[in-house]
Amino acid sequence: MARLTLVGAGPGDPELITIKAIRTLETADVILYDALANESLLNYGKKARVKKFVGKRYGCHELSQTEINYLILEYCASYEYVVRLKGGDPFIFGRAQEEIDAAVAAGIEVEIVPGISSALAVPASQNIPLTCRGISESFWVVTGTNRNGELSKDILLAAQSTATVVILMAMSKLESICDIFMSYGKGETGAAIIQNGTTPDARMVTGKVKDICFRAKNEGLGNPAVILIGDVVNLNRDLLKNKIKNNPHFITLEHEERQSSV
Numbered sequence: 555m556a557r558l559t560l561v562g563a564g565p566g567d568p569e570l571i572t573i574k575a576i577r578t579l580e581t582a583d584v585i586l587y588d589a590l591a592n593e594s595l596l597n598y599g600k601k602a603r604v605k606k607f608v609g610k611r612y613g614c615h616e617l618s619q620t621e622i623n624y625l626i627l628e629y630c631a632s633y634e635y636v637v638r639l640k641g642g643d644p645f646i647f648g649r650a651q652e653e654i655d656a657a658v659a660a661g662i663e664v665e666i667v668p669g670i671s672s673a674l675a676v677p678a679s680q681n682i683p684l685t686c687r688g689i690s691e692s693f694w695v696v697t698g699t700n701r702n703g704e705l706s707k708d709i710l711l712a713a714q715s716t717a718t719v720v721i722l723m724a725m726s727k728l729e730s731i732c733d734i735f736m737s738y739g740k741g742e743t744g745a746a747i748i749q750n751g752t753t754p755d756a757r758m759v760t761g762k763v764k765d766i767c768f769r770a771k772n773e774g775l776g777n778p779a780v781i782l783i784g785d786v787v788n789l790n791r792d793l794l795k796n797k798i799k800n801n802p803h804f805i806t807l808e809h810e811e812r813q814s815s816v
Contacts, residue, residue, distance in 0.1 A: 556630035558657045559637050560644040562669015563591035565676055567752035571595060575667050582637035584629045586622070590641025590672075590778060592753075599637075604629065619649055623656040630662050643671040647697050647722055671695075673720045676751030676780045680758050682790045684718045690786050692717040698724020698731065698781075705730055713738045718784030725777050728767050735763045735783060744787030749779040760787055 559578050564570040579585065579598040587596065589609025596605050608622050617625065629636045644650035644666060657664050673695040677684055684693040694712045698721050699705060705727050712719045713735045724731060728747075735743065741764035748758045759769045763783060 555661070555663055556633070557635050557663045557665070558626060558630060558653075559635075559665045559667060560648075560650050560653065561637055561639050561667040562643040562648075562671075563588070563595055563639050563641050564670045565642055565672040565679075565752045566590065566592055566750065567675075567679075568592040568594045570670050570675060570752060572667065572669065575669065578637055578667055579639070582635055583633040584636040585639055586625065586629070586636065587639040588641045591639045595639065602637075603633070619652055623653055626653060626657060627660050627662075630657065630660070640669070641672070643669040646671045646673060646695065672751060672778075672780055673722060676748050677720065677746075677782055677786075679752045679756065680746070680748055680790055682746065682782060683786055684720065684784075686786050686789065689789075690716070690718045690784055693784075694719045696721050696724075698722065698727045709734055713740060718782070718786050721781040721783070723777075724781050725770075725775070725779050728770060728781065731781065732763050732767045740783070743783060744785045746782040746787045746790070747775050747779055748782065749775045749777075751780055760790065 561575045561578050563575070576598050579595065580601065582599050582602045584604040585596060585599045585602045586606050586608045599605060608617050608625060626636060626638065638653060640648045640650065642648065650666070654664050674684065685691065694715060694717050696708050696712050696719060697706055709721070709731055721731065741762065743763045744760070745763045745766035746758060746760045747766060747770045748756065750756050757773065757775060759766070759773050759775060761769045
């Protein structure tokens with residue numbers, strides 16, 4: 555009987571993949587991988603006879619979800635073990651359930667190997683905790699858009715909370731999101747945009763809800779990026795201030811840019 559395993563590839567840094575995920579890739583006959591899965595992970599699939607890109611990213615869909623589902627069934631009909639390598643964690647906005655439903659309906663055995671979600675790892679990689687005693691008691695993870703491409707209504711609820719809010723796949727809606735948070739009196743709340751988090755190409759802009767949209771546009775930040783709203787963002791600034799205070803040779807990108815403009 556054919557088997558399908560959905561594997562979480564983690565947030566981008568290839569070292570942030572689990573041992574179980576590596577062992578799964580090592581035994582795969584076929585690997586179907588996403589745009590946000592680091593391609594260096596394919597090196598673990600030495601046994602795989604097929605390694606095929608099936609990625610989807612905002613504004614650039616290699617295959618539709620329906621086409622990916624059919625592709626999974628096709629390869630499961632010809633090979634014993636198919637691995638679907640998905641960015642982050644398969645169950646965090648990864649449309650994993652649709653692939654599982656298609657496989658189960660065809661009588662294919664399915665297993666899940668969880669991955670580290672960018673919602674958790676990307677803020678942590680920039681020294682920003684999602685919860686902190688006295689600042690934030692909880693956090694929300696929200697998608698920017700619903701299945702119709704409209705702004706998620708959960709953003710309205712999140713903006714009324716005191717929780718840290720992590721918003722994924724939402725750069726195209728950034729201005730609207732900031733407007734909503736400001737309408738609930740959150741203009742002075744800390745905010746950050748982290749692009750390509752956990753990778754060598756990572757870039758971050760911090761500010762407040764009232765000015766983060768301008769700052770992000772000024773720096774040319776875009777997808778893939780994580781939007782973070784909450785006063786925990788200020789803890790990153792405090793850490794950098796302490797580094798500069800204790801080490802005069804430590805220069806941040808922001809400080810370097812300021813000096814070059816003088």
